[in-house]
Amino acid sequence: MSKVVVLTGGVGGAKLVLGLSHIVAGADLTAIVNTGDDFRHLGLHVSPDIDTLLYTLSGKANAQQGWGREGESWAFMEALRELGGEDWFLLGDGDLALHVLRSDALARGETLSQITAGFAARWGIGTRILPMSDDPVATMLDTDEGRLAFQRYFVERRCAPAVSAIDFAGASSAVPAGGVEEAILAADAVIVAPSNPFLSVDPLLAVPAIRAALARTAAPVVAVSPLVGGQAVKGPTAKLMGELGIAVDNDAIARHYAGVIDGLLIDSGDDCGVAGLAIGRCPTLMSSLDDKVRVARAALALAEGLRP
Template identity: 70%
Template sequence: MTVVVLTGGVGGAKLVLGLANVMPPEEIVAIVNTGDDFEHLGLSISPDIDTLLYTLSGKANTVQGWGRAGESWGFMAALRELGGEDWFQLGDGDLALHVLRSMRLRAGDSLSVVTRAFAQAWSIGVTVLPMSDDPVRTRLDTAIGPLDFQQYFVRERCVPAVNAIRFDGADGASPAPGVIEAIAGADAILIAPSNPFLSIDPILAVPAIRAALLRASGPVVAVSPIVGGAAVKGPTAKLMTELGLAIDNHAIARHYRAVIDGLVVHAGDPAPADGLLILETDTMMTTLEDRIRVARATLALAESAGRRRSAV
């Protein structure tokens, strides 16, 4: 069985880790958002890819929710002494990843080649693919003017109201090698409970990826990021309000309706009734056992959706 997961950072990485504990990791392909990628202090940084690599290798700082466990901060202290920009935190261990990535990209390697090398170095069995080797950048039109994603998310702490979201470069971007083949050959395609507007939409904005999902033979199911009328983490609920959307599963279902067959929702939350298959479970993923439970539930819904597709 081959399972493809479209994912952003922290929430998506939890689902992928759960999957890797209930099925052979070699049968999982994670297609990761790169709209968050940016250059900072001369370094090429891929936050969502790095979160997935740290999580799957057991190196993630699970308390902080980002970065490496056991990190030290000597570089940042020295940077501040010299008056450098310190709004984006780079730990000493984290720097190794960014420096090596930057060196290899400048030498001509693609992001997918570099990512594969890191995954192999840390014995990660899951195939981790950037959505594209071409630059796609998430930009937000806000009340204080246009902001790059990291400026909005980290520097401004998601405070400015958002009027619109754009994915610069997406129209002309090609999927990274292996992305289309993985979608075409998947027995199931899962959309992680990552932010639909900031983490999943950049992936879907690459025309060939969206087209591949629409013609995929395997069922496509999503996990809602909404729990009790709020987002588990990040600015999902705030964005939905600012974009004129209700903070509920009905809005999530409408957002994904063109590409999904089913939706996993948090137990007790109102579920949409528009023909989608629905599975209710506790979608909070605090512990590894939680992540395994949500992974099993999502696979079960995908199996049901596959049977329904076959019966049509």
């Protein structure tokens, strides 16, 4: 396939994009990234999902944890703690450079899209990385501890609060970043990464023009399930589904993406009984690079089988 678009967020999404980047050459692969996690911290604009993807594709990611930089140092955090600063969100010394440069560029009038493209070029990343929007969108959660911004829930509280509802402030009026709609409409395949559907993919789908482009595209849209054996590989997906009264299975994932996807790739040992949906299977746990490439190939093969 010559042109592939992947909707992505988080560590699981970055793993699939890395696999796809070994199959789809250069800018023929476009990653549209969740920015609902973005927030300001200590006066800096932090874009966690964009940064995870930048680190992963440039070979700079911490291999063990999947986020942050390999070989990071923490002198800034140590000095911050000495002065009584908030230390619940870790900013490594190398990681800090991205946030400082991004914040400065935004203050000078550059867009998040332009800044992200500049970082990718500096690190020799061929994949085109597009924020879902240059407009601010904030993932907000209603919990048993009150209304929490995403990073307060995910990082500070480590997903402990029970969630009753999720919404995406600003999404209804947000405009897709330049190139997003065009990439979706020109794609030969659109892949939804095995990111958390409710926290990492839904923010993209909440931008009206992105959802509309997915409905209009002639390309097959295939999602990779984040579940293996009824459990999320990483993160709070299964816990969140239970709190929202959603069965933790692939049928629920398929129904959640109803009207968006044409096919669902699931783990070899799992099932999905939703009628009218193409199902592909392969081992979907992505530990090694070979695993990531295998899952990417299986997703593309499922999409290829759905093309007219």
